[in-house]
Amino acid sequence: MKVLAIDTSTYTLGISLLDGEQVIGEYITNLKKNHSLRVMPAIDTLMKECEVKPADLDKIVVAKGPGSYTGVRIGVTIAKTLAWSLNIPLSGVSSLALLAASARLYPSYISPVFDARRGRVYTGLYRFEEGKLTVVDEDQNISLIDWCSRLKELKEEVLFVGQDVLLHEGSIRELLGGQALVRGDIFSAPRPADLARLGLEEPVVDLHSFVPNYIRLAEAEAKWLEQQKADN
Amino acid sequence: MKKDIYILGLETSCDETAAAIIKNGRDIIANVVSSQIESHKRFGGVVPEIASRHHVEQITLVLEETLHQADMTFSDLDAIAVTKGPGLVGSLLVGVNAAKALAFAHQLPLIGVHHIAGHIYANRLMKEFAFPLLSLVVSGGHTELVLMEEHGSFQVIGETRDDAAGEAYDKVARTLNLPYPGGPHIDRLAAQGQPVIDLPRAWLEEGSYDFSFSGLKSAVINTLHNAEQRKQAIKAEDVAASFQQSVIDVLTAKTVKAAKEYRVKQVLLAGGVAANKGLRAALEEQFAELADIELIIPPLSLCTDNAAMIAAAGTVLYEQGKFEDLAMNGYPGLDIEQ
Numbered sequence: 001m002k003v004l005a006i007d008t009s010t011y012t013l014g015i016s017l018l019d020g021e022q023v024i025g026e027y028i029t030n031l032k033k034n035h036s037l038r039v040m041p042a043i044d045t046l047m048k049e050c051e052v053k054p055a056d057l058d059k060i061v062v063a064k065g066p067g068s069y070t071g072v073r074i075g076v077t078i079a080k081t082l083a084w085s086l087n088i089p090l091s092g093v094s095s096l097a098l099l100a101a102s103a104r105l106y107p108s109y110i111s112p113v114f115d116a117r118r119g120r121v122y123t124g125l126y127r128f129e130e131g132k133l134t135v136v137d138e139d140q141n142i143s144l145i146d147w148c149s150r151l152k153e154l155k156e157e158v159l160f161v162g163q164d165v166l167l168h169e170g171s172i173r174e175l176l177g178g179q180a181l182v183r184g185d186i187f188s189a190p191r192p193a194d195l196a197r198l199g200l201e202e203p204v205v206d207l208h209s210f211v212p213n214y215i216r217l218a219e220a221e222a223k224w225l226e227q228q229k230a231d232n
Numbered sequence: 233m234k235k236d237i238y239i240l241g242l243e244t245s246c247d248e249t250a251a252a253i254i255k256n257g258r259d260i261i262a263n264v265v266s267s268q269i270e271s272h273k274r275f276g277g278v279v280p281e282i283a284s285r286h287h288v289e290q291i292t293l294v295l296e297e298t299l300h301q302a303d304m305t306f307s308d309l310d311a312i313a314v315t316k317g318p319g320l321v322g323s324l325l326v327g328v329n330a331a332k333a334l335a336f337a338h339q340l341p342l343i344g345v346h347h348i349a350g351h352i353y354a355n356r357l358m359k360e361f362a363f364p365l366l367s368l369v370v371s372g373g374h375t376e377l378v379l380m381e382e383h384g385s386f387q388v389i390g391e392t393r394d395d396a397a398g399e400a401y402d403k404v405a406r407t408l409n410l411p412y413p414g415g416p417h418i419d420r421l422a423a424q425g426q427p428v429i430d431l432p433r434a435w436l437e438e439g440s441y442d443f444s445f446s447g448l449k450s451a452v453i454n455t456l457h458n459a460e461q462r463k464q465a466i467k468a469e470d471v472a473a474s475f476q477q478s479v480i481d482v483l484t485a486k487t488v489k490a491a492k493e494y495r496v497k498q499v500l501l502a503g504g505v506a507a508n509k510g511l512r513a514a515l516e517e518q519f520a521e522l523a524d525i526e527l528i529i530p531p532l533s534l535c536t537d538n539a540a541m542i543a544a545a546g547t548v549l550y551e552q553g554k555f556e557d558l559a560m561n562g563y564p565g566l567d568i569e570q
C-alpha cells in the first residue's frame with residue numbers, strides 16, 4: 001500500500017511517501033517560494049529517489065485547508081487529478097489537524113493556528129486520545145479574543161502550535177496567562193508523514209465533488225450575500 | 233505512414249473550464265466546455281477568486297467527460313497541452329497544475345500554450361493555414377492584429393493602447409443598463425437600431441495598426457449624459473448601432489489595410505468578440521471584394537474560450553519538440569511573441 005501525501009496549505013511545502021506503515025520518504029521546505037512551480041518537481045524528485053512510479057501508487061492524501069486559498073487549491077487540484085487519472089482513492093485531511101498532529105505527545109488540548117489577519121485566526125480544538133487525534137471544536141475562522149474566551153471555559157492547559165502563533169503570542173499570554181503554552185518554532189510545523197498517516201484513517205472522498213475547505217466565502221460572495229440581506 | 237497525433241488540451245485561463253482531444257491539430261475528437269457565466273452574472277463580471285474555486289470543482293469532471301466522449305484512455309494520447317497564460321493567475325494555476333499532474337501520472341510530454349495562439353489556431357480546426365496569414369484577435373482582454381509567416385511564429389503588428397474592444401463593449405453595455413456579459417446584448421440591439429449618432433473613430437497616426445477604444449467609450453457615455461440633461465429621448469438601439477459601427481469600421485479598415493500591405497493569403501478572426509454578428513458581416517463584405525485573400529471565421533462555439541484551440545495550437549509545439557518540464561507555471565502577463 002503506497003500512499004502519496006501532499007501539503008501546500010501554508011509556506012511549508014510537504015510531500016511524503018508511505019509504504020504500509022513505513023515512511024519511505026519525506027520532502028519539506030519552509031520557504032516563501034512559489035508552490036505552483038515547485039510541487040510537481042518535488043513529487044517527481046521524491047518518487048524517483050524512492051523508486052516509486054506513479055502507477056505504483058495506491059492512494060493520495062491531501063491537506064484540504066484551511067490555509068492560503070491559492071496554496072490549498074494547488075494541492076487539491078494536483079491530488080484530485082492524480083487520484084482521478086490513476087483511478088485510486090483520495091482522502092482529505094484538515095490542514096489544522098495536520099498541524100495539531102505535530103504535538104502528538106502532548107496530553108491536553110491543542111489549538112493549531114494559522115493567521116487570518118485583522119486579529120483573526122484559523123483554528124480548531126484537538127486532543128490526542130489513546131494516540132488518536134480527535135476533534136473537540138471544528139475548524140473555524142474566529143477572532144483571537146473570542147477564541148481565547150472559549151478556551152478559558154476549559155479550565156485546562158492549551159498548547160498553541162504553528163509558526164503563525166508567534167504573531168499572536170503576546171495577546172494569547174495576556175488573555176489566557178498560564179493556561180496557554182505556546183509553541184511556534186519549526187518543531188511545531190506540519191509533517192507530511194503525519195499527513196499520510198492521518199489520511200489512512202480518513203474516509204475516501206467523492207473525487208469529482210471534492211474541494212478545498214476554505215472556511216470563508218470569497219469576499220465578493222460574502223458582500224453579495226450581505227447586500228441581499230440588506231435589500232430584503 | 234505517419235502516426236496520428238492525439239493531444240489533450242486544457243484551458244482554465246478565465247471563467248470556462250475546458251478540455252478537448254484533437255487529432256493531428258485539425259480534427260476535434262472531443263470538446264467539453266463548462267461555463268461559469270451564470271455564477272458570475274450577479275457580480276457584473278468575473279470574480280477571480282470565485283472563478284478559481286469553480287475550476288477546482290469542475291476540472292476532473294470535464295476531463296472525464298472529454299475522455300468519455302473520445303472513448304479514449306491516457307495510453308491513446310501523445311501529449312498534454314495547457315494554457316499557461318495570459319489570464320487570471322488563480323484560474324491559470326488550476327489548469328497548469330492539473331496538466332502537470334496528468335503528464336506526470338502518465339509520463340506524457342507537457343506543452344504550454346499561449347491563450348491567444350489558441351484562439352488563432354481555433355481557425356485551423358476549420359481550414360488548413362496558408363502563410364503568410366493575418367489574424368484579427370478581439371476578445372474581452374485583447375484587440376490585436378497578429379501576422380504569422382509560419383506555424384508557431386507570431387508577430388503583433390497592431391494592438392490596443394487602452395481598452396480592448398471587448399472591454400469597451402462591456403462598459404458601454406453597463407452604461408445602457410444591459411446585463412453582463414454586455415457584448416452579445418449590444419450586438420443584438422445594434423441589429424435593431426440605426427447608426428445615426430456621430431461617434432469618433434480612433435484611426436491614430438498614419439500607418440499605425442494600433443487601436444484605441446477609450447475615447448469612443450467616453451463619447452458614448454457623454455452622448456447619453458447630454459441627452460439625459462436635455463431631456464431628449466435617445467434610443468438604446470441607435471446608441472448600440474452607432475457604437476458598434478464605430479468599432480467595426482476601425483477593426484475592418486485596419487484589417488483590410490494590413491492584409492494588403494503584408495500580402496497575406498488568409499485573414500482569420502479570433503477571440504470571443506469574433507462571435508459578434510455585426511463584425512462578421514462587415515468582414516465578409518469587405519473581403520468578398522478581395523478574391524485572393526481567404527477569410528476564415530470560426531463557428532461561435534470555437535470563438536469563445538475552449539480547449540480544442542489549445543490542443544490545436546499545442547500540436548504545432550509538439551511537432552516542433554517544444555516541451556515544458558514539471559516546473560512550468562502560470563503566467564498572467566505572457567507575451568505571444570516570446
Ligand SMILES: [Zn+2]
Nearest residue numbers: 371503504537
Ligand atoms: Zn479567450
